Amino acid sequence: MLDIQDSIPTADHDDPISSDPRTFAAKVNSWVPHDIVLKDAWFPLAHSTSVGTKPVRRAIYSQPFFLWRESGQPVASEFHPAEGLSASKSEYSDAQGRYPVMEKYGFVWGWFGNPANAAPQHLPDIPYLPEEGGVPEHMIGTVRFDCCAPLSLENLIDLTHADFLHADVVGDEKMDKETVEVFHDSETITMVRTCVNKSVAPVMKWFGGVRSDVQQVRQVIRIYLRSHVAMAYGRFSPGDNVQLFHPCVPETRDRTRLDYVMNTTNVKKRNPFRYIMPTASYKVSRQDSSMTSPQSPRYMRPEARKDLHSPLDEAGQKYRVLMLALAERQARGDFEYRDDVSADCSELIGYDGT
């Protein structure tokens, strides 16, 4: 039977970002990231190398995910094998308490949402990670943030913060020109930042053999909204390109887990940058945390005072609006993917295999 509910989701396929600046601003400023819980998405729960025959415990919004392998194949279960099936089984797992699970790019991904909607094509495309995994162990790691995942991603997509917070790693704000372009669809947002004659990144100067004082930089941040994962791809000239996979898994609504891959296999084996850059995550993440940790409680409840914005915040503002649009659609019962997150995005991020 066709009722009114069924007809709503197909009604509007407009751009979720309104062209009316006032509507847009109202959305941006109604941002309470702790209230957003998106469903029907693949989350990278663990590095493949962390999952063996002994179960490990992960969480998405406090929902337990136990991961282990049976005959080499990953299993994701709501219950620990020692616990058995519990009467309080959620609707996110099947009759056996199992979640849909995939293994790709060196991660075990679990599906959070309606198991019937799980499909491989909803798994994000990450062009610079080998599909079968196998990136050297020293290029992967885990860091944690005591902030909510969308704040962590909003932090990432606004790269002006790096010039201040991470100046000692990636260089300060001094440059001749900076442009920011933002692309989006209903499931992704991509920010491209181009810097002309930017102060060279100290980590490249000290460890990467870059001798000049300035660099031409093109940095891309691409976020897959539902999965809360981001790519950070930087092209540096002179210098090596930086290929970071930066998931922000919401273990709870205000704690974030980042199982990262800093893929420096593109850097020559005798260049120390190949080994130093992945360890920079430990330093950089503490710098980010120094800001996102005090930010998080300040975004937990609706706030009467509006945040102030600069023209450089376009990406962050659009990220907020796109997340809210998804949340609103899901609140209406519409979980459909209107855009294909598994489509090859190499061209968009400017990745040419290096």
Place this chain on the structure above:
Amino acid sequence: MTEAVWWAVARSEEISKDKPVNVDIGDQPIVLWRDSDGIVRALEDRCPHRRAPLSLGCVLGSGMIQCGYHGWTFDGANGQLVDIPNLKSERKFPPVYRARAFGVTESGGFIRVCLDAKTPQPAPAEETLPLSGTENVALDHDQYINALFDDPALVIGIRGVRFSPYLMAELKEQDGRLVLERSCQWASPHWPAPFSSDFPITLKISTDPASGESDLLLRDDQFNPLLRATLAPVPGARGVTQVRWRAKLEAKRPGLMAKAMGLGDPLTVHSHVDGAALRVQKPSASIHAVELRKEIAARTERQETAA
């Protein structure tokens, strides 16, 4: 109640041009620093851009404060945004682009901040007492003041002095302040306080009813002042009381015990309160204090509405 009060949120020596400092008045976080002229500035410790604490940023050579997150730069005098470095352009920002600014005054070695800009400034102090310190005590502001009234030993110590339970003058209002005078003994062998006919020293406490800021005066029985101090408790986050104090030991102190006060720290302000002792301390002076503080607050409010 916290609004119209000039709170002593820092000692002069705690605030510099080098690094901004976070303090709070109740739940209101505040950042303090000195600008290039050495004037202390106070803004809400919350950047209006993405709510990061400004105290994590830095003070620029211009005396402006720069947020450590994205570099937004503010003028401490009025909170106005003056620069977003990445914009690479000279531009004026509309007046709404500002952080909340608070009034600040500095006098007598204390930096005072008021959340309500209309509140008249306190009269400047005549003197800066040389000894000073800061403690954070896990006891709320009202209880801290009550403890000081009922048994000063719960919150402070004076070298060689024992506070007795007996008062020379009970707590009453004098020129808008709460004043009491407590009999004290030297910590040398002597008759126990309940059987003493006379006490050699007294401690006079004069407290501002709104802020709890208290002037302490220790005198001997010949009215020679021995020690003067100011204790400034400020309500902080999570019910913690931040206590800043300054003190001066008088140069001329007749008597052996009084002279011995100079052999170490004459005044200590405790960083911890002994919960076991506090719980069983019977309220006495504080019963009057609570009533008087309420009465004075109501009176002030009536005067304000009339004006």
